[in-house]
Amino acid sequence: MRTPKAMIVGMVLCPCGLLLTLVGTMTPSWRQVSLVPEQPSDLVFEQGIWELCSERQSSHQRFCGQADELGYFKEVPVQVARGLMPTSLVLTLLGLVVATLGVRCWQEEPRHPVAGAAGLVLLLSGLMSLLPVSWYTHELWALPAVTGSTLAAGYSLVLSYLGSCLEILGGLALTLSFHHCCKKRRAPKYPPGPAREPGPPSTTYSNPWDVLEDERDGRPWKSTLPCDSDL
Numbered sequence: 001m002r003t004p005k006a007m008i009v010g011m012v013l014c015p016c017g018l019l020l021t022l023v024g025t026m027t028p029s030w031r032q033v034s035l036v037p038e039q040p041s042d043l044v045f046e047q048g049i050w051e052l053c054s055e056r057q058s059s060h061q062r063f064c065g066q067a068d069e070l071g072y073f074k075e076v077p078v079q080v081a082r083g084l085m086p087t088s089l090v091l092t093l094l095g096l097v098v099a100t101l102g103v104r105c106w107q108e109e110p111r112h113p114v115a116g117a118a119g120l121v122l123l124l125s126g127l128m129s130l131l132p133v134s135w136y137t138h139e140l141w142a143l144p145a146v147t148g149s150t151l152a153a154g155y156s157l158v159l160s161y162l163g164s165c166l167e168i169l170g171g172l173a174l175t176l177s178f179h180h181c182c183k184k185r186r187a188p189k190y191p192p193g194p195a196r197e198p199g200p201p202s203t204t205y206s207n208p209w210d211v212l213e214d215e216r217d218g219r220p221w222k223s224t225l226p227c228d229s230d231l
Contacts (some may be wrong), residue, residue, distance in 0.1 A: 006176040007103045007115055013170030014122050018092045020163030021129050027084040028053050028064065029154030031140060036149045042163070047143075048156060049081045072146035077139045081132035085160070087131035092167060095121035099174055100194030106133060112177040119174025133160045 024030075028048030035041065042057040045066070052066035072078065095118050141151055170230030 003070055003104050004177070006173045007099075007110060007212065010115075010119060010122070010170040010172075010174035011099060011103055013166045013173065014092065014096060017126065017166030017168075017170060018089065018096070019165040020159045020166065021085070021092070022089060022163075023154045024133075024158075024163060025049070025089065027156040027159075029156040030038075030081075030136060030160075031143065031157070032152045033145055034153045036146050036153070038078060046154060048154075049078055049085065070146075072144050075139075075143055077136045077143070079111045084132045086127050087166075088125045091125035091128065094123055095171070098181030102174075102177070106151060108176070116175050116177040119171045119177065121171070122167055122174060123171030126164050126171055129160060130164035130168065133157060133164060137161075 028051045029045045030048040033045040033047065034043075036043065036045065040056070044051045044055050044057060046055065051064055052072070053062060053064040054066055055062040056105060068074075082105060099115060101119035102111040102116075102118055104110035125162060137153065139155060140153060145151060
């Protein structure tokens with residue numbers, strides 16, 4: 001039996017989503033702050049959920065571990081992202097392990113209930129990462145920043161958003177495995193036919209003289225030649 005296309009789509013999208021979400025979670029570029037007053041014009045501050053960095057675009061000198069003077073890390077969207085993003089990564093890994101057991105790799109047929117359950121786990125993990133990303137995007141211009149500076153979404157935020165969407169799509173594809181289980185349950189089950197009683201074995205005659213000989217001896221016979229009613 002071939003692996004269903006929905007399972008293949010799910011097993012391709014979910015690892016890609018995990019990789020993008022992992023990169024977006026670990027890199028410190030959820031928001032970029034540029035054109036800060038009283039600072040060089042080529043200086044860009046990058047803010048993540050774990051650390052703050054600054055980079056000079058002219059020389060590409062990058063410094064991380066900047067002090068949080070404005071209380072950026074104390075904001076609720078940042079705190080929520082710190083909690084939900086790692087949890088989503090762990091849940092995605094768990095879902096992929098379960099999906100591997102359900103999708104046919106070394107078995108003759110896939111385990112549709114297991115694959116469907118893995119799809120639900122991956123769908124939940126995608127929603128858990130999409131929630132803080134969406135909230136952070138909504139509060140992007142409300143988070144603490146120097147007055148007069150230019151704010152923009154960083155590449156980490158974009159990667160996290162794309163990874164969450166891929167995990168959701170992959171989870172939905174795997175949950176379609178439940179449809180196969182429903183089709184099996186709805187399939188009509190016919191009762192077994194009545195058992196035939198054992199009877200005398202039929203005898204095949206090659207000519208009519210053998211039939212007459214059996215009648216003369218009183219033995220039962222059954223011809224295999226077609227009758228008029230069978231035509």
